[in-house]
Amino acid sequence: xxxxxxxxxxxxxxxxxxxxxxxxxxxxxxxxxxxxxxxxxxxxxxxxxxxxxxxxxxxxxxxxxxxxxxxxxxxxxxxxxxxxxxxxxxxxxxxxxxxxxxxxxxxxxxxxx
Amino acid sequence: xxxxxxxxxxxxxxxxxxxxxxxxxxxxxxxxxxxxxxxxxxxxxxxxxxxxxxxxxxxxxxxxxxxxxxxxxxxxxxxxxxxxxxxxxxxxxxxxxxxxxxxxxxxxxxxxxxxx
Numbered sequence: 301x302x303x304x305x306x307x308x309x310x311x312x313x314x315x316x317x318x319x320x321x322x323x324x325x326x327x328x329x330x331x332x333x334x335x336x337x338x339x340x341x342x343x344x345x346x347x348x349x350x351x352x353x354x355x356x357x358x359x360x361x362x363x364x365x366x367x368x369x370x371x372x373x374x375x376x377x378x379x380x381x382x383x384x385x386x387x388x389x390x391x392x393x394x395x396x397x398x399x400x401x402x403x404x405x406x407x408x409x410x411x412x413x
Numbered sequence: 414x415x416x417x418x419x420x421x422x423x424x425x426x427x428x429x430x431x432x433x434x435x436x437x438x439x440x441x442x443x444x445x446x447x448x449x450x451x452x453x454x455x456x457x458x459x460x461x462x463x464x465x466x467x468x469x470x471x472x473x474x475x476x477x478x479x480x481x482x483x484x485x486x487x488x489x490x491x492x493x494x495x496x497x498x499x500x501x502x503x504x505x506x507x508x509x510x511x512x513x514x515x516x517x518x519x520x521x522x523x524x525x526x527x528x529x
Contacts, residue, residue, distance in 0.1 A: 304456075306456075340524075341521070341522070342519035342520065342521055343457070343503075343517075343519060345517075348516065356516070388454070390456055392457075394515065397515065399445045399462075399464040399465075399507075399515075400515075401447060401462055402457075402517060404449075404456035404457040404458070405456050406455055406456045407454075407455070407456050409454065
């Protein structure tokens with residue numbers, strides 16, 4: 301199994317809603333990432349988990365809350381988002397050393413009304 | 414600090430023509446370099462990577478890239494474009510030093526259009 305899965309594929313939420321994005325991989329990768337991608341832009345790094353511990357938080361607002369319950373699963377909890385948070389949210393994972401590539405999931409298209 | 418510059422935000426070629434997408438990097442240490450492709454509303458897929466082995470790297474879908482240290486470049490080429498190659502292409506760099514933990518630093522991307 302060499303893929304990263306993400307659910308849901310699409311999500312529409314209001315500014316007062318609470319929702320979660322889910323990412324899963326079964327490749328034994330111990331580094332997992334959340335990215336945000338706006339249209340016609342490269343992905344922006346949000347969070348990095350290494351061995352289930354949050355190692356990097358790129359000054360992301362607290363309305364985004366990551367969670368890594370186990371080595372295969374990564375969640376991103378969303379609360380009180382703003383319309384400008386609408387974007388494609390990508391999850392990725394990587395095996396071992398930094399010369400290994402990151403494997404990306406298909407993304408969740410989020411629209412905040 | 415590492416960075417990459419992709420020259421040309423949009424490249425248009427005819428089907429069957431040579432594809433050349435340019436990437437220049439800046440790194441104070443030996444870099445690891447990657448090319449990713451993104452089709453509309455999809456995630457990123459690795460095309461190829463350079464990790465200090467052979468300087469000419471072959472990837473999927475007929476793409477290849479040559480690492481040129483003297484020019485700090487890692488341009489992506491394909492001899493003959495197909496309609497299915499139309500997509501966004503990202504060059505990225507990472508390193509194994511300091512606190513970056515191998516995080517990817519992306520260029521701004523180049524959109525490739527293929528005309529019939």
